[in-house]
Amino acid sequence: MAVLIEFGLPNLRLLHQELAISYAHRLVNQPDGHLARELFLEQYARPILTSFNHLTSFGSYLKQAEARFNFDHSTQTPAFKRSLRSRSLSMQIDQLRNCEYSRILRNMSIQPSPCSYIKLDQRPIAILRARLRLNRNHLNYTKFRCKMSLSPLCPSCPHSAETVRHVLFHCPTFAAVRHICFNTLAAFECPISFEVLTGDVSSIPPRLRCLALAASAKLLLAINLHRPI
Numbered sequence: 095m096a097v098l099i100e101f102g103l104p105n106l107r108l109l110h111q112e113l114a115i116s117y118a119h120r121l122v123n124q125p126d127g128h129l130a131r132e133l134f135l136e137q138y139a140r141p142i143l144t145s146f147n148h149l150t151s152f153g154s155y156l157k158q159a160e161a162r163f164n165f166d167h168s169t170q171t172p173a174f175k176r177s178l179r180s181r182s183l184s185m186q187i188d189q190l191r192n193c194e195y196s197r198i199l200r201n202m203s204i205q206p207s208p209c210s211y212i213k214l215d216q217r218p219i220a221i222l223r224a225r226l227r228l229n230r231n232h233l234n235y236t237k238f239r240c241k242m243s244l245s246p247l248c249p250s251c252p253h254s255a256e257t258v259r260h261v262l263f264h265c266p267t268f269a270a271v272r273h274i275c276f277n278t279l280a281a282f283e284c285p286i287s288f289e290v291l292t293g294d295v296s297s298i299p300p301r302l303r304c305l306a307l308a309a310s311a312k313l314l315l316a317i318n319l320h321r322p323i
């Protein structure tokens with residue numbers, strides 16, 4: 095689910111419900127007297143019924159999907175599909191916040207769209223960002239939790255766990271390159287946050303996003319060179 099959220103894609107269940115609502119929207123916008131439109135309206139008017147063999151009519155399925163989405167197929171908006179996709183992605187983000195997995199990502203502010211680094215970064219740096227955001231990195235704290243390391247501590251700091259935040263914000267090993275990165279971000283009045291450093295620059299004006307990504311990419315590449323992420 096976390097990977098889908100990073101790419102701005104709904105899961106299969108949400109996608110199916112989204113397509114049902116979108117299809118119904120197309121049907122009701124057909125001209126009066128159109129056979130498919132009339133059939134749909136006739137079926138939609140029936141009460142929700144589920145037969146004994148668990149087969150649900152399209153009308154019943156649609157009503158349940160609309161209740162879940164809180165979004166009606168008859169909504170007349172110029173960007174119907176985009177609004178629907180945004181709604182399903184928001185629902186997916188809510189699901190992530192209420193689950194016990196993806197500890198790092200669910201505590202970040204996430205937008206219902208593909209994350210900035212997915213759209214703007216080159217693949218090698220996007221991989222590093224994804225490893226940090228999705229907690230699939232090779233830092234000692236993460237490996238220790240997976241029983242792949244004997245110690246969670248940073249190799250350079252005997253009293254600090256080697257967490258993502260430690261490496262990005264505190265570890266003295268990367269002080270010089272971090273100083274350059276933070277100064278660059280500050281010069282463009284970009285927030286120096288976990289989100290920005292890991293590739294979500296949606297809070298920054300569009301003209302500065304590539305600059306912010308380039309600044310944080312240098313920090314991540316320097317860390318990766320010394321301590322593979």
Ligand SMILES: [Zn+2]
Nearest residue numbers: 248250251265
């Ligand atoms: Zn350290």
